[in-house]
Amino acid sequence: MTDTEENNGLIRANRHHSVGLPSMTPQELAQKIELAVRSAILAETLALEIADIPAEIVVERPKNLDHGDWATNIALQLSKKAGTNPRAVAEVLQPLLLKVLGIDAVKIAGPGFLNISLSAASQGELARDIVAKGLAFGRSDTLAGQTINIEFISANPTGPLHLGHTRWAAVGDAMARVLEAAGAKVAREFYINDRGVQMDKFGASVEAAALGNPIPEDGYHGAYILTLAQEILVQDPEIVNLAGETRTVAFREAAYKLQLADQQRVLSTFNTNFDVWYSERTLHESGAVDRGFTKLREQGHVYQEGGATWLRTTDFDDDKDRVMIKADGELTYFASDTAYYVDKRSRGFDLCIYLLGADHHGYVNRLRAVAACAGDDPEKSIQLLIGQLVKMMKGGQEVRLSKRAGNIITLEDLVDEVGVDAARYSLIRYPVDSPLLLDLDLLSSNTNDNPVHYVQYAHARIASVIRNAAELGVIPAQTSNWDSAKFNPSLLTDVREGQLLGLLADYPRVVATAAELREPHRISRYLEEVATGYHRFYDACRVLPHGDDEITELNVARLWLCAAARQVIFNGLDLLGVSAPERM
RNA sequence: GCCCGCAUAGCUCAGGGGAUAGAGCGUCUGCCUCCGGAGCAGAAGGCCGUAGGUUCGAUUCCUACUGCGGGCACCA
Structure with missing residues (x-):
């Protein structure tokens, strides 16, 4: 004072x-x-x-x-x-x-x-709480009782995942973790668009590549098509002896399996794991489409016109009604969407969250209308989040070309450049409704303009201090063995200590807010503040005794504060799916 | 034309109705015989796109306008 x-x-x-x-x-x-x-x-x-x-x-x-x-x-x-x-x-x-x-x-x-x-004593007690709670610190029950389905990426299995998918892979997974931390029961779901003409074009492209024929004009032209073709030929050399349509289908199915497995492998290395991979085909085969239609008919929003079957989404704020069954008897993609929503709800989800790219913003009103047509309150049962585009810069130039996939940039391209942690962190760090420009030169640098390093460095630095403390015999290496009776929080009177404790105390509120607003980027911004708070404290307050100095209560109290800060950074990075290294 | 998003420091971007609008980079100045300098301290840099409205109070909420990005289907 x-x-x-x-x-x-x-x-x-x-x-x-x-x-x-x-x-x-x-x-x-x-x-x-x-x-x-x-x-x-x-x-x-x-x-x-x-x-x-x-x-x-x-x-x-x-x-x-x-x-x-x-x-x-x-x-x-x-x-x-x-x-x-x-x-x-x-x-x-x-x-x-x-x-x-x-x-x-x-x-x-x-x-x-x-x-x-x-008072220092009252504020410092928090360090004891944090160390005692460990991983549980920051978790809450603000969303307890809610069962949430969060669907993201949902790419066609016709090629590698690109940058837009990658943003959702990071943000969607982090959002799921944040929702769970707030007490919700969450299922991460990937909808596989394995039905329709894109699949046929994909199959035909791989077939052509395998046979050494030119790939159709409207087919897929990335280098990966040839790779898939070669893999298939190795697996099943006899495939070329099949005739006509049978051969095309065989190529399509083989390529589908390989490409899907590749997406799953890539996402797994990206630390993003789904609970449900939902195939559009099974939606049709299981009768879910019929059940969806039945549900919508019961609610009275289905009608026939011009030989087609329509859903009257204009009853609920859509611009125009939407066709479900075309005049030629084919189902539209929209029909699958409606059935899929009804199916999700029948599987017990209170809320269905969809993460969509900006090019799908036109879907927002119609999907909300679908929920309403199914008899639900869209405000409660469905939430659509639109994410803007991602671009990459390197050497001051926009990166446009990919080795793997031609003119699209893939998830793996980004990971090759900067690694999983930097990729995830930088994609999560910004609100999704603004376009994102990633500067690869910055993200692969080891300076403090690289936020993920800044936060991870703080964690590694604390880990190092605690290691050194254990070596000096000040305190055991494992916090679970620390003697709580020897911690006197009233000694934490420095301004920097108070500042850091205040920041740490804010963590549970930050998590709850991030969950409520579906904004995981708040976690990363917060962690950067904690890292700054720690570095300032560290700069001003000596933690360990010098040389042969006696071990004091203050050394011990500061170690408790260090351990609390480490725990909060660890917990926060965990919510982002980013590692918290002990050494860097 | 209609719909959605964005506009904040030279650059990239935070900021859920509150106090003197923040961070990093870039520019300038300091701090390592001592726990990780991948760090810290300080300086300079702003009609928060424009104009109205709501409010005790607006960068934040509402309306219009301007500029930029994206979207409109019996495609998937």
């Missing part, structure tokens, strides 16, 4: 140095604030009803260091209903909050913010 703060009228309670204070997370602080408001209302020092208290009391990390550990705008929210100005409300709450054990100081600032500083 500085003299300036004293002069500004800061009121400060007695310091609490004793060990054993309750920890004070922002959630707990919010509860204390609510209690203070309640008691003020009961004491009639605030002219309000209990019902006027907001459902959620906002407790935030102030941007400015001078504003204490936590800030709340509760006085600004209540002042109107209380018929007074915000500062007056704050003045009522200030002394009540000061009585709370663990709150060290409460300052009224600006238009009526309450800036709260915690």
